[in-house]
Amino acid sequence: MVSQNLWTFLLEYSVIQGVILSIWAFVKQRKTLLALFFLQVSYVIFIFLLEHFRWYHSLPHLIWTHVPGLFVFSPLLYLHIRRTFAQRSPRFTFWDSLHFVPALLMFVYISPFYFFQSASYKIAAFEHFYADKNIDYVQIGYLSQIALYVVLGRVLVWKKLTKLNNEDSHSINIHLNIYRGLYQSLTMYVVLGLTLAITLAVTQNNWLSYYYFVYLALAFGIFAATIYLFYHHQSPLQEPHQIQVETISSLTKPTVTMPSGLVKYANSALNLADRKAILHQIETHLTTTQAYKNPQLKLAQLSEQIQVPAHHISQCLNQELGKNFFEFINTYRVEAVKQQLLLGAHQHLTLFAIASNCGFNSQSSFYRIFKKITGETPRSFLEKSTTNH
Template sequence: MENLFFFSGSITTFFIILLMSKRDKAVYDWLLISWFSIILFHIFVFYLSANNRFSFSLELSSAAVFLNGPVLWLYTRSLFEKRISWKEVVHFLPFVINLAIIAPYALQNTLAPFSDFTRTILAWAKLGSILIYCLWSIHMINKTLRFAEDNFSNIESQHLAWLKMALKSVLFLWFIGFFSQLAVITDLFTLDLTNEDLFINIAVSVLVIYMGYYGFRQAPVFLGGSLSTFAKQAGSEQEVMMEKYHHSSLDEALVKQYAKHLEELMAEKKPYIDPELNLSKLATELNLSNNQLSQVINQFYKKNFYEYINSYRIEAVKIRLANGDHKNTTLLGIALEAGFNSKATFNRFFKKYTGQTPSEYLKEQKT
């Protein structure tokens, strides 16, 4: 057990050092450093408790659980918004209040004399805090992704991929904490104070190792790089959010006419091969507003901008495969030249539109 805590603590320390070494750190980098520092403190206390070294640090670590949700939520917000208001400190009030209560016992280096009922209330409050902030963060991500799909042709972001994985990990920890608390209340297991949080301690250590492995696969989160364009633009929280179509001046005839112009442009100029293509660029080419072009794509083709552009890219890839271009270049190379910016997105869309993976499709073409 001690080895597990030592290993996960070492990995967490290494991530903090990597993040600290980044140049021109953004707000989200500092918030991620803060979150890993909180996790590192938890792991350190886990190590102490495994050796029966009870001290005030146990109480402080317990209070610090109130920090996890707000810090992770602020990290999510900072990916989409340039500034975080000082008013956000209100989210840290539960931690401050808990800290103020236990502070008198710090000099005595003892646990606060909370009753069993009070500790139970605090435990459920911490679980509630983590759940609320995680769900809030997930809602923010989904809202931004919906916006991105209406405005951008490529919406991948290593930060978001890592963040979604981290949020799922925290929710997994929440379920472990929830059932552990139920087990303590119902006396399902006989645990002394030393082992009361045994399962959650082990889970935190294992998931830190997993998040680290995943984080290295999403290297820009730790080693540099910037957010994708959509993450920055979508963060202005919808300065360019779509108006309702019933306020639009486009009738069905105009929608059909503009759809024809759009098809001609896509066939002649092939704007979809630009991986940075977005709704605004394409609308400018057609002398339309963003809202008008979005209405044409949504109503005439029953797709959002993201799906519409990538359907053209898939057709472009199919044409090149039919011409035998895959014999001279890689399949990924063909996909990138068609406008995709990741293998995962290409594979997903290819299967969606053809019902087959690229390799299955090629094999069928040969036969």
């Protein structure tokens, strides 16, 4: 009884913590997909508690309302990770919406039960289903779908890990560790769920009494994300090194806090003087040619332009500035936008037209990157600069 009370407490607390993470992701990070993921996981756990403790007698219209959402949270996490690792912030496309077709079909299938049945019918149908110990094919279906997305998500994370030695700074490990933890939680959820679904269907035991272990796997995923965030004092969506631009009127070098011990460069032949010289060469080239205004500029192109190996450029940016290539280039683009706004370009051009001239090719990524670097939106910056003048 004590252990069951402990599991109950953990599940109840995970519901609250999941809602908190959802609010944090939406309000603080503007990450809608991740916010919906945490919210949906919390709701799934809540409905399990409602079923297990027979709260559905008081809330009958919540019975099985989580079923379409069971087909939603794994695509949400996958799409969020894919967008996070994209070099540009992609728009939500028609092809992205196809990930949610199973959830839509399930909603259509179960809608008559939601909207046209009485409370007493819903209670009777629910109790009859579990009393007969039916095989839950819906559960087997959504667990199989989650298994598929776990594989897809792990492939994304693995690909990003393979790039760490080439372009990205070590700070991206904050993202990867949290996502790996969430996928480990989902893997446990799938394995336990499928095992119990098959075993209990064969043995004809009552399902709900065993499902603590299945839903605890989801709860531990929420706890792991929370603990990791608290331990590192930062979010999984932000790089830990924030750029601080010193002046408005000229391009300046970003001030950053260096990560401790970039051990992957321990065997590099570049010394401090070499790195400073290469960094000066990069900054001079960008300032004189304004190559950052090319929205398609890549590390390999810059390497060819200044005749410096790409891995040396990455090393200099990582070690001296704590940034990867795209973060560094975006610093120049944002500063160029600010200069144009101060010169009055907004009087005859839209904000995004100005951003496009400075190297941005996506309105959503422009707003996100501008706020990340400056701490305010482009319009807020414009209003302040107009007021000051």
